[in-house]
Amino acid sequence: MQKVLDITKADLASVRSGRATPALVENIVITAYEGTQKLKVMEMATVTTPDARSILITPYDVTTVKDLVKGIMESHSGLNPVSDGDVVRVSIPPLSEEQRKEYLKLANAKLESGRIMIRQVRQEAMKDLKRAKDEKQIGEDEEKIGEKKVQELTDRMIRDIDEMGKRKEEELMQV
Structure with missing residues (x-):
C-alpha cells in the first residue's frame, strides 16, 4: 500500500x-x-527551482541545451523554456481561474485512482486471509484480526491520500 501512496x-x-x-x-x-x-x-540535467515562479535546468552535457528546449516545447506541457547560455530557464505563468479548476479536476481524478488502487490491494489481502483460513493455515480468530489490521491500514492510507488532496487543492487555489 505504501507503494500505491508513493x-x-x-x-x-x-x-x-x-x-x-x-x-x-x-x-x-x-x-x-x-x-x-x-x-x-x-537523467540528463539537474532540475532546481530558484524561486516559486521558475525552474532552472542545468544539463550535464552543455551540447544538449537545444534538445532540452525543443523537447520541453514539444511536450505539450504548456511551459515555455528559454535557453540562457549553458542552462534552460522555464518561467511558470500564473494560472487563470479556469485552468485552476481544470487542474483541480485532474488532481481529483488522480487521487481517486490512488484510492481505487488502495482498495484493490485491500481486496487482495482479504482474499489471501480467507484462502489461508480455508486451507487451515490460520484460524478464524487470526483471520478476523488480520482483516481488522488490513482495514485499519487501508483507512490510514485513504486518509493520507485525502490529506494530499487537501494540500494540492490549497496549492492550486492560492493566487
Whole structure:
C-alpha cells in the first residue's frame, strides 16, 4: 500500500499548480544526441527551482541545451523554456481561474485512482486471509484480526491520500 501512496504522490506532483516544482519537467522525455537517445530530463540535467515562479535546468552535457528546449516545447506541457547560455530557464505563468479548476479536476481524478488502487490491494489481502483460513493455515480468530489490521491500514492510507488532496487543492487555489 505504501507503494500505491508513493505512486499517487508522484502523480499528484506532476499536476501543475502555478508554483514551480521539478516534477513539472523531470519526467518529460527528450530526444537527444541527434535523435540517437531518448532520455528523461532528470537523467540528463539537474532540475532546481530558484524561486516559486521558475525552474532552472542545468544539463550535464552543455551540447544538449537545444534538445532540452525543443523537447520541453514539444511536450505539450504548456511551459515555455528559454535557453540562457549553458542552462534552460522555464518561467511558470500564473494560472487563470479556469485552468485552476481544470487542474483541480485532474488532481481529483488522480487521487481517486490512488484510492481505487488502495482498495484493490485491500481486496487482495482479504482474499489471501480467507484462502489461508480455508486451507487451515490460520484460524478464524487470526483471520478476523488480520482483516481488522488490513482495514485499519487501508483507512490510514485513504486518509493520507485525502490529506494530499487537501494540500494540492490549497496549492492550486492560492493566487
